[in-house]
Structures are given as structure tokens and as C-alpha cells.
Amino acid sequence: MTKQLKRRLGLWAAVATGVGIVVSSSALVSLGQGFGAAGPGFILAMGVALFLNLCVAFSFAELSSIVPRAGGINHFTLPALGPFMGMVAVISGYVLVTIFAGSAEAGIAGIVFRDVFAPGINPMVISLAFVILLGIVNVLGVEVYSTIQIILTTLLIASTVILGIIGLTGIGATGTPVPTTLEFNPSGWGIFSFTALAIWLFVGVEFVTPMAEEIKKPKIYVPLAMILSLVIILLADALFGFAAIKYAPLQLLGESASPHVEAAGAILGKTGQTWMGIVTILATVSTLNTLICAIARMIYSMGIEGQMPKVFGKTNRYGSPWVAVALMCALFVVFLLVGLTNSASIVTFILAGCFCWLVTYFIAHLNVVILRYKYPKVERTFKSPLGFTFQIIGMIGILYVMFNMSPDAALRTEIYKYSLLFLGLTVIYAALWVKFVMKKGIFQTTPLEELIETTSTTPRDSTHELKEDMSI
Template identity: 40%
Template sequence: MKTELRKTLGFYSCFSVAVGLVVASSTLVSLGQGMGLAGGGFVFAMATAWILQLFSAQSYSELACMMPHAGGLRSYTKVAMGALPAMAAVILAYVIPNMVAAPAELAVAGAVITETFTPGIPPIVWGGLLLIVLTVTNVIGVDIFAKLQILFTLTMMISMALLGIIGLTGIGTLPAPVLPEQPFNPMGMGVFGLTALAIWLYIGIEFVTPMAQETKKPEKNIPKAMFYGLLAIFCVNLVYGYASLKYVPAEQLASSNHPHVDMALAMLGRPGMIWIAIVSIFASASTINTVIGVVPRMLYGMAVSRELPRVFRSIHPRFHTPWIGILFMAGAMGLFFFGGIHKAPNLIIYILAACCSWLFAYIIAHMDVIILRRRYPKHKRPYKTPFHPIPQILGSLGMGYAIVNIAPVPEMESTIFRLVAIMVTGTLLYVVLWLRFVVKEPMFRPMDIQAAQEEWGLVEKELYKNGIPATFVINPGCGPNCGATNPKPAAVSTNE
């Protein structure tokens, strides 16, 4: 029985996955609040965050094309730094934060649907229904996931661009109100303290990299998808953000849980509210679709390396998807959502706590590139970061600055860091106990890259039968249950 992951994703699918997590309802909230706090000067924080994420995209592109494995960051880090940093990176940066941030997306979508279309139905009903539908479609297959992602992404990006243009040109059905005059950058140099808030506008662009095993020509499509995705996101957010300042008072933008809805309502009235509500719903659906589609592939990669229970290695015999991981992530997100996040008065705190935890992943990715360049200088790299190691060094320093300045206002700081401390403590506790008592592996011994690629099924593996060497080709992207096939004469190892 074949249980391998299939190569079905082209450039547009990769672009949609890269953008799909980034352009979310929560990013529309952070965009509006950033514009409200810093006025037009928020563009400086946006540009700084864009450059930092471009550096991150470069590092992730090199790593993903060098080791195209579904484990993503965990795979690269295990070869660079060992099991403990590898496990902690994925759990702390992708699994736990998305258990918090994704339910926040469900909460925003549910609230928008209730307020706009069905005042008599609680938001929790719509959020739960959205979660169920996207869980089922992701179990059915990656091709359906990709088609939905393209639909969600195009709808979001085109609609936001049009709404922003309508607002800036003043051709909406309602005239722009006369708002109190505000300086372009009231925060001065302090605007760079909002870099962490601005990074949330681009965070998750690397979510396409764990799909490398299912991507056609990953060395071309993955770097292009992330670069053009970042460029499109910056332009669309810039237009929509400045249009928001034209129609909504800065104080309202800074304090609202749905500033994007406030802007559309002020510009186009009820039709605008309905339009942006649809965009917001698609944005949340895109984010949930991406999380449920990508994180389980990271869990699958960890299970292949015995860093999670074997059950996460299960590939659906018919749909060829990591269905156990999909159900696990959906269940965890549902637990947090129904457990109370949908009632939270200020969702930005949970978003920034997830962001702070996530930023560690970018620092680790930069470190991976530097270490692997030194340890395996001759290894094949289909994509190489230009000007190495400058992007890695500047990117790491920038992410560290963003972590220290994660809170946009002092009142949020203690709550955000308390949530992050819980995430870090829980992650390290699990990883240490698992490595020490379950698999009994060294915590900081890097895995040899040849052994890693053989384990993942990315290279030819030389075996011996009756004392005669023979090479058994392992299919790239092979699932955990597929074995060695096609015996042929011994070949030279692909590791340089």
C-alpha cells in the first residue's frame, strides 16, 4: 500500500500557502491598531519588519531546498544543533502558538458573522462550524487544501486592495469624515518599538517550507512564493492602512478588536461592512486552513524521528494526508476556542504572545544556516542565501529586538511575557522528559545529515544483501510505511 506524500503543489499553490497564514483577521487587527498608535509613521515599523522577514525567508528557503522534508524547522535544527533545540523550536514556535492564535482567528470570524449577518446566533457556533469544515477538507487531501487556499487568498488580497484604493481616492459612497489632524509620526523614533506588532503582518510566510515534499520544483517555487508573498502583503496593507486613517479616528483604530470592519463601515456603510466581513471570514478561513494543513506535517516529521508518539506517523491510506496530526491540531484549537478565547476582551494580547514565541523560530533558522554552512560547506544547496551571513546576523538581532519590545503599550507587557513563560516552560518540560526517559537520546548531539536524509527518505540508501552491496532507492517524500524498493547496483552517495 502506498502511503507517500504527493508532489502536487505549483507556484500559485505555494504563494497561497505562504500568504494564506499571513493575511488573517488578526493581522487586520494589528494593522489597524498599529496605524492608530503611530499614524502614518507605522510604515517605518512595517518596512523594518518586512526586511527582517525577507531575511527569514532567505534562510528558510535555503534550508527547505537543502533538506525538503515535511518536518520543516525541526528537521534542519536537528542536523544543526541536536534534538532538544529541534523539538523545542517546532513546539514553541508553531504548535503551541497556533493553538492560541488560530482560536483567536475563529473568534474574530465568529464575531464578524454574528454582528454582520446573524445577530441571533452566537459567534461560538460559527467559529466551531468553520473549524469542522476545514478539518474535513484537509483530511480529504492536499489538492483540495491548495484549491481552497488559492480561493481564500485571491479573495482577500483583491478585496483589501480594492477597499484601500476606494478609501484613498475617496470614491466610496460616504464622504471621508473630518477627523482631528494628527502628525505623520507622533511616536518619533519610538515607532520602531512597534516592529514586533508589524512583524505579525508577515509572520508565517515560511509556512510553505514544510510542504517542500509536496511541491514541484521547490528550489524555485518556495523562494519565489515567499518573496512575492511578502511584497504583495506589504503593498496591500499599506494601501488599506492609510485608507483606514482617512476614515476612522486614530483612537478608535488603536482600541478596536475589529478596526478593519470599522473602516469599511465608515467608507461604504452597510455594503462595506458586508464586504469586509466576507474578507475577514475568508482571512480567518485561510489561516485555519493553513495551520491545519501545515502543522500536522511538522508533527508527522517529528514522529518519523521518534520525537512524538508513533501515531502521528499515520498517513491516510486513501487521501495520503497526515490525518492523525490534522485531527490533533483541530482538537487542540477547538479546546482553546471553546475554552474561553472567544470571550477575550482584548485578542491582541494573545496574538502578541504567540508572536513572541514564534520569533524564536526565526532566530533558530538563521543559526541553522550559519552552522550548516560551516559544517557542510560542500553539500548541495539548490538555493543559497545571498550575502551570507549578513542576513542571518541582522535578522537574528532584529528578532531579538522585537522580542524585547513585544508589547505596544506598557500595560500589556506583563501579561504577554507571562503567557510566553508558560509556553516556554511547558515546551522545555515535555522535550527534556521525552528525550531523557522515552527515546533516551542525547539532547544536543547534531544528527549527521546523511543519516537524517536516509531516515526521511530523501536520498538513496545503501544496504547489503548476502554480502553484496546494493542500493535501494527510497522515493523522495516517502511516508513512514513505505519501504526500500528497486534494487540496483551500488551507487555513489549523494552526500558531498
């Protein structure tokens, strides 16, 4: 019999999941290049990105309060738009993007580890070791995952904040500030073309929702964890970003493949470079750890619902969806060995991934609107405020960003090429699977009552316990 997921995670573990997926090595690159290209005014693009992600957090929090399931966006979409759109949202917005971005993250970790700590070691060996080790961590269950994630996230945020404070105050800094007076926003209204890059600094806080079946008091902790994650990320990134442009020339930051390391070196010399090397590795390991954990649970839920082979719905004696974990690690290993992702393509894949992620966010906002009309009386322990205000603003903002992914026309073309490739593969697979394997209509929805009453942590006939649990 398939074992079921257990509620073992507290609030800080949920926050560590939200922060840990967002503060990645690619996000640190985006932060440095954003401030380098736009100057201090990049904080305006960050503010817009934060607001759009706050809209996303409100929508995901409401959806999770209705259906606190491990499937996340998939289960939220089933009663609103059906299995086809649920599969498109998960596979294009998460699984395919994760394969490229995650393997690139692992590759960066190997390169940084070699450059900072072991010049004679093949970075591929280090990258593969990280993936295998984190696969083992996640097979051993969510408690082991959460312990590692809390440690990684705490060290990561603390290091970023401390480096930012040293740079801004000059206390303990060994470098010399750049002797220039920067105009706050030289880009003018063009600053908002950097919003797509800024969104990558916050994208992913909704990874808390696939953990809903394992978080204590999910109706309270899920929305709170997402909001706290966004605030923590903004403060840490702003501190380090302004410290970076105080000590490093904008051109250096804008053109460097590792601007965060350049900034740390400008502030603290060799010590800063070594420190930021450690931070980069922590960021990558934290991101990979969360990706493996959360995406595996999305795949697990799709196996339970028949949207993927049933084998992915299996758990082991530790309550871990081990087959789905093994799949994610295997995909990372294959893409690392083939070399389809590398530092030269990381920015393109970041923004292509951001495009697909935005499609998923648009679907999430649409789900909220549809479910409010279809099920106006269903219990919502968290409800997005001001009617549909945040959903409408969120959808308009998403469309604007999707059509303005980069000020560089050539880069935009590359972004759209990979984005459409991701989406096209997903649409073909999802349509064929729903039609010929599930034998359902493309937009045939699942009754919300069925999803609520068959939460995988609760036996089908334990209705009383379910209602009691949902009232927490």
C-alpha cells in the same frame, strides 16, 4: 504500510499558503490598531518588520533547499542543534501558539458571522462548524486544501486591495474623509517600538516550507513563494492602512477591537462593514486552513522521527497525515469550548505568540550559520546572499524586538508571562521525551546525509531518484 506525501502543489498554491497564514483576522486588527496608534509612520515599523521577515525567508529558503522535508524547522534543526531544540522550535513557536491564536481566530469568525449575517445564531456553533469543515477538507488531501486555499487567498487579497484603492482614490466611496492633516511620524524614534506589532503582519510565510515534500520544484518555488508572499502582503496592507486613516479617526482605530471593520464602514458605510465582515471570515478560514495543514505536517514529521508518538506519522489513502489533522482540530475545539481565548485577550496572545515565533526564527538563523560551518560543501540550490549578513542582522533585530514587545509596561508583563509559560512547557516536555523516550542526548545531532537520503517521499534505497528530484 504508511503512505507517502506526493508533489502536487504549484507556485500559486505555495504563495496562497504563505499569504493565507499571514493575512488573518488578528493581522487585520494589528494593522488597524498599528496605524491608529502610530499614524502614517506605522509604515516605517512595517518596513523594518518586512526586512526582518525577509531575513527569515532567506534562512528558511536555504534550509529548505538542503532538507526539503515536511518537518520544516524541526528537520532543519536536527543536524544543527539536535532533537531537543527542534522540538522547542516547533512546539513553542508553532503548535502551542497555534492552539491559542487559531482558536481565537475561529472565535472571531463566529462572532463576525453572527453580527453581520445571522444575529440569532450562537457564534460558538459557527466557530466549531468552521473547524470541523476545514478538518474534513484537510483529511481529503493536499489538492483539496490547495484549491480551497487559492480561492480564499485570491478573494481575500483582491478585497483588501480594492477597498484600499476605493479609500485612497475616493472613487465609489460613500464616506467623508477625516478633515485633519496628519503628521507623518508623531512618534519619532519611538515608532520602532511598534515593530513587534508590525511583525505580526508578515509572520508565518515560512509555513510554505512544511509543504516542501508536496510542492513541485521546491528548490525554486519555496523561496520564490515566500518572497512573493511578503511583497503581496506589504502592498495590500499599505493600501488598506492608508485608506483607513484617511476616513477613520486615529483614536477610533487605535482603541477599537475591530478597527478594520470601522475603517471599511467609514469608507463605504454599511456596505463596507458587510464587505469587511466577509473579508474577516475569509481571513480566518484561510488562516485556520493553513494552520491545520502545515502544523499537521510538522507533527507528522515529528512522529516519523520519533519525537512524538508514531501514530502521528500515519497518512490515509489521500496522502493526508489524518491523525495529526484530527489532533489539531480537536485542540481547537477544546480551547473554543473552554473559552481560554477571546477577543479581550487576543492582542496579548498575538504578541506572546509573536515572542515564541521569534525564538523559532532565531533558531532558524542559527541553523544556517551552524550548517554552513558543518557542511560547507553540501548542495544549496538557494543560498542566502552576502555571507551571514542577513542572519546576523536578523538575530540582532529579533533580540531587539523581543526586549521591546510593547511600549505599554503592563502589557509587556502579560506578554512575557504567557511567552515563558509556552516556552517552559515545551522545554520540560522536549527534555523528558528526548531523554527517556528517544533515549538520545539533548544536543545529539542527526547526520545531514541521513536526513537527505531518507526524504519521506522517497524510498530509502532510491538514491538515484532522490538526487534527480533534488536537482530540479
